[in-house]
Amino acid sequence: MSSSYPEHIAIIMDGNGRWAKQRNLSRSKGHKEGVKTTKKIIEYSAKIDIKYLTLYAFSAENWKRPRREVSFLMNLFNSTIDRELDDLIEKNVKVKFIGRREGLGGSIRRRIENAEKKTKDGKKLVLTVALNYGGRKEIVDAVKNLIKDEISAEQIDEETFSKYLYTSGTPDPDLVIRTSGEYRISNYLLWQIAYSELYITDVLWPDFDEKELDRAIKDYKSRNRRFGSIN
Numbered sequence: 388m389s390s391s392y393p394e395h396i397a398i399i400m401d402g403n404g405r406w407a408k409q410r411n412l413s414r415s416k417g418h419k420e421g422v423k424t425t426k427k428i429i430e431y432s433a434k435i436d437i438k439y440l441t442l443y444a445f446s447a448e449n450w451k452r453p454r455r456e457v458s459f460l461m462n463l464f465n466s467t468i469d470r471e472l473d474d475l476i477e478k479n480v481k482v483k484f485i486g487r488r489e490g491l492g493g494s495i496r497r498r499i500e501n502a503e504k505k506t507k508d509g510k511k512l513v514l515t516v517a518l519n520y521g522g523r524k525e526i527v528d529a530v531k532n533l534i535k536d537e538i539s540a541e542q543i544d545e546e547t548f549s550k551y552l553y554t555s556g557t558p559d560p561d562l563v564i565r566t567s568g569e570y571r572i573s574n575y576l577l578w579q580i581a582y583s584e585l586y587i588t589d590v591l592w593p594d595f596d597e598k599e600l601d602r603a604i605k606d607y608k609s610r611n612r613r614f615g616s617i618n
């Protein structure tokens with residue numbers, strides 16, 4: 388039996404640097420081009436009735452990059468939110484951010500909070516942006532909050548635990564897409580992808596487009612998700 392349409396797609400948007408390198412451009416140019424793809428994919432996802440789209444924008448490990456690149460990326464996130472927020476509201480998109488906020492600068496935190504507040508009634512698509520996100524940190528934070536809330540060992544099961552993750556309220560991804568051909572998860576949604584289907588393409592993120600997303604969805608639909616059973 389093949390799978391139905393994916394309700395939730397999570398994407399590891401990788402390959403901006405390599406895209407730029409191939410063209411003798413700076414890595415920054417690659418990131419800028421990547422933002423254009425991101426906009427296209429958000430709009431297309433809404434159009435084709437994807438209900439949840441989760442995008443990996445900056446990992447908790449990406450701070451290891453040169454300071455110049457990190458600060459370029461932070462400025463790019465700020466300017467992108469400023470430019471795109473009205474459009475997202477108009478398109479009925481609900482925006483959420485996951486990741487450790489305390490590690491982010493004040494200006495970006497203010498924008499994140501504002502974007503979440505202004506889009507909270509969005510009904511068309513839930514767009515979750517992983518920013519300063521690490522899957523292991525998310526699990527550690529969940530454990531800390533369970534302890535703070537004095538939840539007893541007997542009360543903890545998978546469902547309760549899930550509610551303590553940053554992604555509480557969002558179903559697990561059906562499909563995880565990674566661009567640029569790396570066969571790894573890079574600390575993304577570790578708990579949530581337990582039974583997600585994986586799709587890895589060599590296409591670099593700035594070259595990814597609607598057709599590539601269609602291709603990934605078509606591939607997903609041909610999969611047989613067994614969840615441990617035998618049908």
Ligand code: IPE
Binds near residue numbers: 403
């Ligand atoms: C993904 O592109 C964007 C971020 C991690 C912010 P990369 O910058 O990782 O591109 P490559 O992997 O160096 O090509």
Ligand code: IPE
Binds near residue numbers: 443
């Ligand atoms: C994963 O890409 C993080 C994002 C896409 C934001 P990386 O480029 O950081 O992953 P690694 O370092 O190649 O595993």
Ligand code: MG
Binds near residue numbers: 402
């Ligand atoms: Mg990369």
